[in-house]
Amino acid sequence: MSRRRSTDHSHSHAFTDLNARDREGLVVHSRRSMLKAGLAGMAGISVPSLLQARSEAARSGQAMKSRKSVILLWMAGGPSHIDTWDPKPERPFNNRGPFDPISTKVPGVYICEHLPKQAAMLDKFTIIRSVNAKHSNHEPNKVMQSGKLEAAPRVFRHGDMYPSIASVCAKVRGPNHPAMPPYVAFMRSKSHLAFGGWLGKQYDPFIANNATKLPIYDLIGNDTGRMTSGNRFGLPGALTHDRLSDRRELVNQFDRLRSDLDSNGSMDALDTYRQQAVDMVLGRQAQAAFDIEREPASVRERYGKHLWCQQAMLARRLVEAGVSFVTLDLSYHTASGTWDNHGIPGGVYGGISKGLKPLLPTFDHLITTLVSDLDERGLLDDTLVIAMGEFGRTPNMGTQGSTDGRNHWPSVMSMCLAGGGMRHGQVIGASERDGSKIKERPVTPGDIAATIYRHMDVPIEATYLDPRGRPNHIVENGAPMSELI
Numbered sequence: 001m002s003r004r005r006s007t008d009h010s011h012s013h014a015f016t017d018l019n020a021r022d023r024e025g026l027v028v029h030s031r032r033s034m035l036k037a038g039l040a041g042m043a044g045i046s047v048p049s050l051l052q053a054r055s056e057a058a059r060s061g062q063a064m065k066s067r068k069s070v071i072l073l074w075m076a077g078g079p080s081h082i083d084t085w086d087p088k089p090e091r092p093f094n095n096r097g098p099f100d101p102i103s104t105k106v107p108g109v110y111i112c113e114h115l116p117k118q119a120a121m122l123d124k125f126t127i128i129r130s131v132n133a134k135h136s137n138h139e140p141n142k143v144m145q146s147g148k149l150e151a152a153p154r155v156f157r158h159g160d161m162y163p164s165i166a167s168v169c170a171k172v173r174g175p176n177h178p179a180m181p182p183y184v185a186f187m188r189s190k191s192h193l194a195f196g197g198w199l200g201k202q203y204d205p206f207i208a209n210n211a212t213k214l215p216i217y218d219l220i221g222n223d224t225g226r227m228t229s230g231n232r233f234g235l236p237g238a239l240t241h242d243r244l245s246d247r248r249e250l251v252n253q254f255d256r257l258r259s260d261l262d263s264n265g266s267m268d269a270l271d272t273y274r275q276q277a278v279d280m281v282l283g284r285q286a287q288a289a290f291d292i293e294r295e296p297a298s299v300r301e302r303y304g305k306h307l308w309c310q311q312a313m314l315a316r317r318l319v320e321a322g323v324s325f326v327t328l329d330l331s332y333h334t335a336s337g338t339w340d341n342h343g344i345p346g347g348v349y350g351g352i353s354k355g356l357k358p359l360l361p362t363f364d365h366l367i368t369t370l371v372s373d374l375d376e377r378g379l380l381d382d383t384l385v386i387a388m389g390e391f392g393r394t395p396n397m398g399t400q401g402s403t404d405g406r407n408h409w410p411s412v413m414s415m416c417l418a419g420g421g422m423r424h425g426q427v428i429g430a431s432e433r434d435g436s437k438i439k440e441r442p443v444t445p446g447d448i449a450a451t452i453y454r455h456m457d458v459p460i461e462a463t464y465l466d467p468r469g470r471p472n473h474i475v476e477n478g479a480p481m482s483e484l485i
Contacts, residue, residue, distance in 0.1 A: 067176045068382050068420075068456050069319040070166070072327040073312075073367060074145070075389035076192040077138065077337025080406050081414035082395065082435045083352050084112050084360070086129045094396050095434050098353050098404060106425050114360035117368040118416075123425035124371055124380075126417045126484060130429025130438045133391035133410040136445070138191070138336050141390050145194035145327075147449025147478060163464070164194030165449050166325040167203040168474050172458045177322020179285035181206035184318055185327040186311045189334040193327065198466050205327065208232070212290040212314060215307050220348055221332040221358070223307075232290075289321035290314065303369050306362055312370045319374075319383055324456070330363070339389050343397075343405020351405035352397060363387075371418045384420030384455050388448075389413070395436045411437045415448075420455045422484040446478020454480040 080097070082088055087101040087110055101110035104122035111119055111127070118125065135152050136143040142151035146162045153159035163171075170182035185205035187193055196203035213230035215223050288294060292314060303313040308330055315326040331338040333348060338359065343351025350356070367387055374380040392413035393406030400407060412431045418424060429441035453460045453475065460480070463471040 066382065066457065067319075067322075068384075069176065069324045070169070070326070070384045070386065070420075070452060070456065071312075071315045071319065071370070072145075072166070072325070073363075073385070073387040074141075074192065074327055074329050074331075075337075075339045075363075075387060076141065076188065076329055076331035077333075077340030077349070078389040078391045078393065078408060078413070079339045080341060080352060080356060080393035081129065081412065081431070082393070082406075083356055084115065085127045085414040085416060086431055086435055087112060088433065088435050091434055094398065097397060099357075106427070109427055112360065114357060115364045117364045121368060121371070124375070124418050126422070126424045126426050126428060127414060128416070128428045128443055129412075129414050129431055130441050131388070131413045131415055131443045131448070132438060133413045133445075136390045136410050137408075138340070138390045140191040140194075141337075142194050143445055144388060144390055144448070146197075147445045147475060149445065149477070151194065158466075160195075161197040161466070162194070162472075163197040163199040163203065165452050166205065166327060167194070167196040167199050168453070168462075168464070169325050169456050169458055170196075170203045171199050171464075172462060173324060173456055175322050176319075176324050177285065180289065180318070180322035181286075182323065183325045183327075184208050184323050186314075186329055187327075188329040188331045191335075192329045192331060192337060198472070199464055208290065208314070208318075211286075212292050214292075214310055215305070217307050217332050219333045221338065230290075285321060289317050289323075292317075299373070302373075304365060306366075308362060309366050309369065312366045313373075316370060316373055316377075316379070320377070320379060337389070341393065341405055342400050342407060343402030344400045345402065349405075351402050353404050355405075367416075367418075374419060380419040381421040382419075384422070384452065385418040386415065386448075386452075387417075388415035392435070395434045409436075417484070420484075422455075424484075426483065428481065428483050443481065444478050446476050447481055448478070450475045450478040451480045451484060454485070 082095070083097045083099055087099070088096045089101045089110070100113045102113045102116060102119050103110055104119040106122045109122060109127070111122070133144065135149045135155070137152055137154055140153055140160060142153065142159060142162060143149060145164045145166070147165055148162040150156045151159050151162035166183045173182070175182040183203065183205045185193055185207055186209055187205070187207050193205065195201075195205070210228050210230060211232040213227045216226045216228060218224055292300070292310065295313060295317065300313065303309045308328065311328050315328060318326050338349065339356070340349050341351055341355040342349055343355060367385070371380065371385055374383050374385070391408055391410040394409045397404045397406055399405055412435065429443055430439045431437065432439045450460045458474070460475045462474050464474065466472055
């Protein structure tokens with residue numbers, strides 16, 4: 001029987017074995033391929049071997065990996081820095097925009113009036129107002145998610161092959177629990193994410209859209225009233241958990257033949273680890289993490305029914321269960337992204353008043369609820385929350401025939417961070433009076449990558465090989481931000 005092949009980014013990732021007949025996963029039509037699916041491993045590592053290594057490390061008293069993680073809130077399209085975290089109230093209207101600034105919990109720091117919840121707890125956040133986003137673009141979005149200036153497929157031939165920061169973490173560090181994938185993403189469009197690239201597709205994200213039931217929104221943000229299937233963990237056709245167990249017993253019979261030749265008991269131990277690995281393939285831990293109905297009603301109500309907020313709650317559940325990197329694609333539109341507020345007449349994105357303004361209260365509720373929830377559960381020091389997009393927007397409004405739209409502006413952008421055990425309640429860097437360029441303390445994509453790697457205990461001097469065997473440094477032109485450490 002022939003095997004189907006998928007040409008997209010979602011196959012051969014770290015968790016494909018949970019839905020073998022799905023076109024996104026490893027296709028299973030035989031005992032051999034089932035065993036391959038069952039024991040292939042998470043994060044490119046043999047699961048039985050990983051379990052064995054962790055067990056041996058624990059017995060020898062070696063330190064186990066921390067439970068550090070990252071949640072990236074990807075504001076696809078590029079949010080306006082002036083109309084969010086870097087207001088310019090003294091400037092003319094065409095520059096400062098329609099929103100007023102409000103004071104925050106950090107004395108002397110002001111942000112947009114439509115982010116009141118974040119303003120009230122800004123002591124838990126760091127705002128960076130001097131990010132250099134030159135070379136960054138969208139469709140696809142690569143530079144800021146990889147930390148590589150040449151990760152720009154529109155300009156450089158191999159721009160799409162630079163691995164995401166998340167994929168590097170997946171390879172070097174792996175998940176915090178072996179039953180979970182290391183890198184999970186809720187994806188609106190493939191052009192919004194960076195993938196495994198030269199590291200291999202096994203370090204692509206596990207795409208979680210259909211792993212749980214979530215509301216389906218249309219391209220302009222209307223709730224359609226429909227829900228995703230939530231059947232990602234279903235076993236194909238007549239393949240049941242009992243049949244998986246039968247096939248596990250077949251593997252055990254072969255292993256027992258080999259274990260008769262083994263005098264030190266290591267094969268017996270491997271049997272145990274393999275049994276645990278097959279249990280993981282059944283997805284019990286992952287299914288529980290993605291089962292949104294297991295969350296108390298009070299918590300679900302606290303996050304709210306909006307799609308992005310439900311995904312934020314799932315991100316917290318996932319890092320709690322052992323995922324080490326979660327990316328939320330905060331976009332309704334599958335093209336350049338919902339935060340692409342050109343305001344072009346007849347366009348779907350709208351300008352600052354009609355396009356950006358409706359997004360900010362939802363984002364404000366999402367990020368503050370997530371950070372507060374992580375904090376209350378004792379997870380915030382281990383979890384670094386990052387919110388950013390591809391670039392800033394033009395200092396002056398009215399571009400491209402709009403009344404209050406802003407075009408792409410990679411000369412400077414703003415972003416924010418929380419958690420990760422870092423020093424917060426501060427602003428790093430500054431833009432010029434009109435927000436047109438960096439005034440002080442430039443922060444590069446390499447600096448952002450290095451800061452994330454340091455948090456995740458990934459050596460910033462690490463390298464990987466391209467197809468020609470040439471080493472590529474995971475960090476270029478960057479260093480961890482000393483203000484945060």
